[in-house]
Amino acid sequence: MTLAEEVVAGDRRALARxxxxxxxxxxxxxxxxxxxxxxxxxxxGGSSRVGISGAPGAGKSTLIDALGGRLVDGGHExxxxxxxxxxxxxxxxxxxxxxxxxxxARSPQAYIRPSPSGGTLxxxxxxxxESLLVCxxxxxxxxxxxxxxxxxxxxxxxxxxxxFVLLVSPGGxxxxxxxxxxxxxxxxxxxVTKADGDLLPSARNVAAEYQRALMLLRRHHDEWxxxxxxxxxxxGEGVAELxxxxxxxxxxxDATGALARRRAEQATRALWAELQDRLLARFRDDTDLQAxxxxxxxxxxxxxxxxxxxxxxxxxx
Amino acid sequence: MTLAEEVVAGDRRALARxxxxxxxxxxxxxxxxxxxxxxxxxxxGGSSRVGISGAPGAGKSTLIDALGGRLVDGGHExxxxxxxxxxxxxxxxxxxxxxxxxxxARSPQAYIRPSPSGGTLxxxxxxxxESLLVCxxxxxxxxxxxxxxxxxxxxxxxxxxxxFVLLVSPGGxxxxxxxxxxxxxxxxxxxVTKADGDLLPSARNVAAEYQRALMLLRRHHDEWxxxxxxxxxxxGEGVAELxxxxxxxxxxxDATGALARRRAEQATRALWAELQDRLLARFRDDTDLQAxxxxxxxxxxxxxxxxxxxxxxxxxx
Numbered sequence: 340m341t342l343a344e345e346v347v348a349g350d351r352r353a354l355a356r357x358x359x360x361x362x363x364x365x366x367x368x369x370x371x372x373x374x375x376x377x378x379x380x381x382x383x384g385g386s387s388r389v390g391i392s393g394a395p396g397a398g399k400s401t402l403i404d405a406l407g408g409r410l411v412d413g414g415h416e417x418x419x420x421x422x423x424x425x426x427x428x429x430x431x432x433x434x435x436x437x438x439x440x441x442x443x444a445r446s447p448q449a450y451i452r453p454s455p456s457g458g459t460l461x462x463x464x465x466x467x468x469e470s471l472l473v474c475x476x477x478x479x480x481x482x483x484x485x486x487x488x489x490x491x492x493x494x495x496x497x498x499x500x501x502x503f504v505l506l507v508s509p510g511g512x513x514x515x516x517x518x519x520x521x522x523x524x525x526x527x528x529x530x531v532t533k534a535d536g537d538l539l540p541s542a543r544n545v546a547a548e549y550q551r552a553l554m555l556l557r558r559h560h561d562e563w564x565x566x567x568x569x570x571x572x573x574x575g576e577g578v579a580e581l582x583x584x585x586x587x588x589x590x591x592x593d594a595t596g597a598l599a600r601r602r603a604e605q606a607t608r609a610l611w612a613e614l615q616d617r618l619l620a621r622f623r624d625d626t627d628l629q630a631x632x633x634x635x636x637x638x639x640x641x642x643x644x645x646x647x648x649x650x651x652x653x654x655x656x
Numbered sequence: 657m658t659l660a661e662e663v664v665a666g667d668r669r670a671l672a673r674x675x676x677x678x679x680x681x682x683x684x685x686x687x688x689x690x691x692x693x694x695x696x697x698x699x700x701g702g703s704s705r706v707g708i709s710g711a712p713g714a715g716k717s718t719l720i721d722a723l724g725g726r727l728v729d730g731g732h733e734x735x736x737x738x739x740x741x742x743x744x745x746x747x748x749x750x751x752x753x754x755x756x757x758x759x760x761a762r763s764p765q766a767y768i769r770p771s772p773s774g775g776t777l778x779x780x781x782x783x784x785x786e787s788l789l790v791c792x793x794x795x796x797x798x799x800x801x802x803x804x805x806x807x808x809x810x811x812x813x814x815x816x817x818x819x820f821v822l823l824v825s826p827g828g829x830x831x832x833x834x835x836x837x838x839x840x841x842x843x844x845x846x847x848v849t850k851a852d853g854d855l856l857p858s859a860r861n862v863a864a865e866y867q868r869a870l871m872l873l874r875r876h877h878d879e880w881x882x883x884x885x886x887x888x889x890x891x892g893e894g895v896a897e898l899x900x901x902x903x904x905x906x907x908x909x910d911a912t913g914a915l916a917r918r919r920a921e922q923a924t925r926a927l928w929a930e931l932q933d934r935l936l937a938r939f940r941d942d943t944d945l946q947a948x949x950x951x952x953x954x955x956x957x958x959x960x961x962x963x964x965x966x967x968x969x970x971x972x973x
Binding site: 373491614615618635 | 686687689690691693694697700701782786789808811919920921923924926927928930931932934935936938939952953956957958959960961962963964965966967968970971
């Protein structure tokens with residue numbers, strides 16, 4: 340069997356190998372990965388692609404574990420992928436941590452994969468988008484993409500998922516504010532976490548605040564009015580409601596064909612972003628051009644040539 | 657006289673024309689702009705390049721007006737440029753608004769220019785970086801780049817300034833939180849605005865909070881320990897302290913050569929970003945390739961071809 344056939348047959352080790360191949364930055368691996376993705380493509384598209392984001396400490400792992408556990412109990416197969424903006428620089432990854440998702444880590448119907456490391460944030464998100472396709476081909480019908488809420492990573496993740504869930508916690512200084520508008524605007528569903536015990540009144544306030552704010556923001560989709568859910572990882576409250584909101588979102592977008600349009604647009608954007616990265620990489624790899632680039636770079640660094648002038652000179656050579 | 661000579665001679669109308677040329681997206685204008693920038697380059701580098709960011713309502717215009725007024729009184733010439741992330745999409749600009757900077761708008765030693773519109777955020781910031789050079793050639797010794805605090809724009813502005821000033825306001829739900837870490841990490845100077853009257857105790861708390869937080873964050877430069885300043889646009893309190901902190905920052909980075917290194921790195925990064933944009937633009941402009949690209953784009957949108965596969969196919973053609 341080919342690797343693609345093994346993935347489609349549900350072989351977990353083949354799945355892991357396929358994702359490792361997709362994440363590899365080696366040129367020969369990339370060629371193999373592209374062939375693999377094309378072979379898998381007819382088997383993709385069948386999952387609900389759910390982005391979940393929140394600040395550190397907002398309770399992402401707990402909620403994903405609770406949501407995933409519920410879905411698994413309902414017969415679904417759930418994959419959790421991570422996009423960690425810090426891994427673009429550090430190469431490290433703290434997300435998608437199995438040890439923090441007990442229920443899912445033990446379930447044979449779940450698969451958890453940490454963030455690929457290295458490269459640009461956009462590149463990491465695109466590789467994760469490809470891993471998502473591999474998971475769909477392997478039969479997962481829910482793929483959660485987890486990211487940490489620090490700005491740019493949400494926009495990148497929004498480019499590979501169907502629905503964007505923003506987690507906010509009460510009491511953690513997490514009040515709504517201008518600085519967060521960019522992220523809140525992306526949210527299809529806002530979940531106020533830790534809505535239990537002493538924090539419950541505070542959670543209610545935060546939920547009301549977001550409910551008001553969402554009414555003021557431009558809609559992400561015409562088909563869907565963003566909604567606020569209160570949830571607790573401890574009591575399990577709100578998890579069913581979140582699962583139901585995700586289903587309703589999908590149904591709403593499906594009804595008008597918006598989901599298919601969204602996915603087509605995402606794929607097209609990925610094509611151009613990929614092309615841009617590869618054009619630049621090819622440019623950097625050309626040895627003659629490299630020598631010329633280094634000379635021009637030195638001129639630019641010394642302040643003797645405008646960056647745009649050096650770019651124009653490189654382009655014409 | 658050439659346009660460059662007029663700019664260097666301090667002709668304000670030439671300055672405005674030069675910046676309009678730099679901001680233009682027309683190909684022939686770009687060629688002219690690059691020639692102009694190279695001609696102006698020997699006259700650049702003489703300003704203190706100050707980035708100022710804050711959430712809407714943080715009091716940016718008021719503080720820039722107070723700071724600029726003080727600098728102008730001290731014999732400096734001050735230009736204010738704006739980078740508005742929303743203008744990348746909407747083409748509109750709400751920043752660098754003259755009517756909100758009374759003192760500077762009336763002063764012959766000051767120049768205010770709104771954000772260029774259209775294109776990508778990175779492109780807008782790069783054009784603003786070029787306008788900054790034009791202002792330096794025109795004799796301005798302080799150039800303030802104003803941006804709104806919504807995430808990515810700070811990173812872009814950080815790529816064209818020497819010092820990054822983050823404005824936070826007390827009581828506006830502006831408390832420190834994880835979501836803002838990415839921005840706080842960039843800050844060389846944090847200014848707690850509206851530190852007067854009823855808000856003074858709250859401002860003190862916010863200042864103490866940021867002071868503690870800055871100690872925990874990775875340093876932006878080895879040469880500089882980020883500092884917190886309390887300021888009031890009404891009483892004028894803290895404005896002198898901010899001006900002095902900007903001077904100390906510059907002196908600290910100058911002493912070790914870090915300022916020159918930083919500017920050289922910024923110019924080099926601008927070169928590669930510019931090259932990337934132009935490579936993609938050239939690719940899009942090739943008519944044969946365009947036809948092929950459209951066909952492949954359709955395949956990708958229909959889910960019959962992986963984006964990375966289409967990118968590879970386009971590259972090989």
